[in-house]
Amino acid sequence: xxxxxxxxxxxxxxxxxxxxxxxxxxxxxxxxxxxxxxxxxxxxxxxxxxxxxxxxxxxxxxxxxxxxxxxxxxxxxxxxxxxxxxxxxxxx
Numbered sequence: 001x002x003x004x005x006x007x008x009x010x011x012x013x014x015x016x017x018x019x020x021x022x023x024x025x026x027x028x029x030x031x032x033x034x035x036x037x038x039x040x041x042x043x044x045x046x047x048x049x050x051x052x053x054x055x056x057x058x059x060x061x062x063x064x065x066x067x068x069x070x071x072x073x074x075x076x077x078x079x080x081x082x083x084x085x086x087x088x089x090x091x092x
Contacts, residue, residue: 009035 009015012033014024022033029036058079065075 009033 009022012022012024014022014033016023022029024033061079062075065078070078
């Protein structure tokens, strides 16, 4: 027996043996491909983890700025305005 990896979507009607790939249009994959459910779950998990880390980092920055005695308005400005130091160049 030949040891060959069979793709999980091999039995799908969109699999093309000659191209050795899926021919299903990407818009149709969102609702028709059984593998998309697994990928969507993975992407949501990754996004959730990213946003948790982002929120924690933002919270830590705000706490640090408050310990330095900065007002809420100063903190807001620091977090939303670009740094206009010597290396800063405005792009058009």
